[in-house]
Amino acid sequence: MSVGETRVAINSDQDIVSARQKGRAMAIELGFSSGDATLIATAISELARNIVSYARKGQITLKGVQGSSRVGILVIASDDGPGILDIRQALRDGFSTSGSLGLGLPGVRRLMDEFEINSQPNRGTTVTVKKWRQ
Amino acid sequence: MEVPILKQGAVLIATFQAALSDADLNQLRMGLVQQVVKFRSRAVIVDVTAMDVMDSFASRTLREIAHMIRLRGAETVIVGIQPEVAFAMVQLGLTLEGVATALDLEEGLAYLNEKFKTTN
Numbered sequence: 001m002s003v004g005e006t007r008v009a010i011n012s013d014q015d016i017v018s019a020r021q022k023g024r025a026m027a028i029e030l031g032f033s034s035g036d037a038t039l040i041a042t043a044i045s046e047l048a049r050n051i052v053s054y055a056r057k058g059q060i061t062l063k064g065v066q067g068s069s070r071v072g073i074l075v076i077a078s079d080d081g082p083g084i085l086d087i088r089q090a091l092r093d094g095f096s097t098s099g100s101l102g103l104g105l106p107g108v109r110r111l112m113d114e115f116e117i118n119s120q121p122n123r124g125t126t127v128t129v130k131k132w133r134q
Numbered sequence: 135m136e137v138p139i140l141k142q143g144a145v146l147i148a149t150f151q152a153a154l155s156d157a158d159l160n161q162l163r164m165g166l167v168q169q170v171v172k173f174r175s176r177a178v179i180v181d182v183t184a185m186d187v188m189d190s191f192a193s194r195t196l197r198e199i200a201h202m203i204r205l206r207g208a209e210t211v212i213v214g215i216q217p218e219v220a221f222a223m224v225q226l227g228l229t230l231e232g233v234a235t236a237l238d239l240e241e242g243l244a245y246l247n248e249k250f251k252t253t254n
Contacts, residue, residue: 013155013156014155016155017153017154021153035217035218038186038219039225041187042187042188042219042222042223042225046226049189049190104190104226107190107227
């Protein structure tokens with residue numbers, strides 16, 4: 001299984017749409033079910049939205065990954081924006097999603113299997129998520 | 135991307151496509167509310183059958199559309215949320231609280247007919 005790496009520059013709301021479309025296409029190519037591809041596309045949409053809302057620009061990297069006995073998709077959302085001051089708060093439900101703020105990181109964590117965040121004030125944020133094919 | 139808005143009697147029907155950007159959604163929100171005023175519509179059906187992703191912005195916009203239209207004294211029904219999309223929305227913690235939903239366009243129209251009957 002070799003599905004290459006795709007980088008999508010995120011500079012505007014239109015790029016959110018193209019990032020999630022590319023993510024869905026890659027997920028399908030990797031053999032994910034259409035339901036899982038929807039979850040992945042939704043997570044990518046939220047991550048790209050955070051970039052546009054908080055950092056204005058950044059990029060989403062999509063990559064097929066091979067585990068010991070399974071195939072997965074890796075999504076890296078990175079920006080050089082203001083960073084997240086309180087990561088623990090940002091990962092708490094209710095701080096995010098339904099309100100006006102966006103973020104939605106707890107939701108993204110639920111949509112995917114693995115979730116990692118690195119953020120430094122004034123240096124930027126990188127969110128790395130993975131989902132494994134069932 | 136233009137979202138077609140169909141006028142059927144007192145009901146407006148807006149059909150969403152898959153790849154709507156935030157700007158498209160904002161434009162649609164304004165367009166729908168303006169048309170509700172222009173045609174004195176009593177209800178709006180938003181058909182999201184083709185939408186493959188409903189993220190936080192899209193759900194918030196739908197909620198806002200429904201609330202603005204309610205302030206005009208009209209009803210909004212969201213129809214056609216796909217099972218996979220519904221699943222992803224629940225995982226994300228998104229709700230459409232206070233907004234009527236129906237299985238598809240037909241059910242949405244039936245819901246409105248019932249509603250108009252009882253309020254008349």
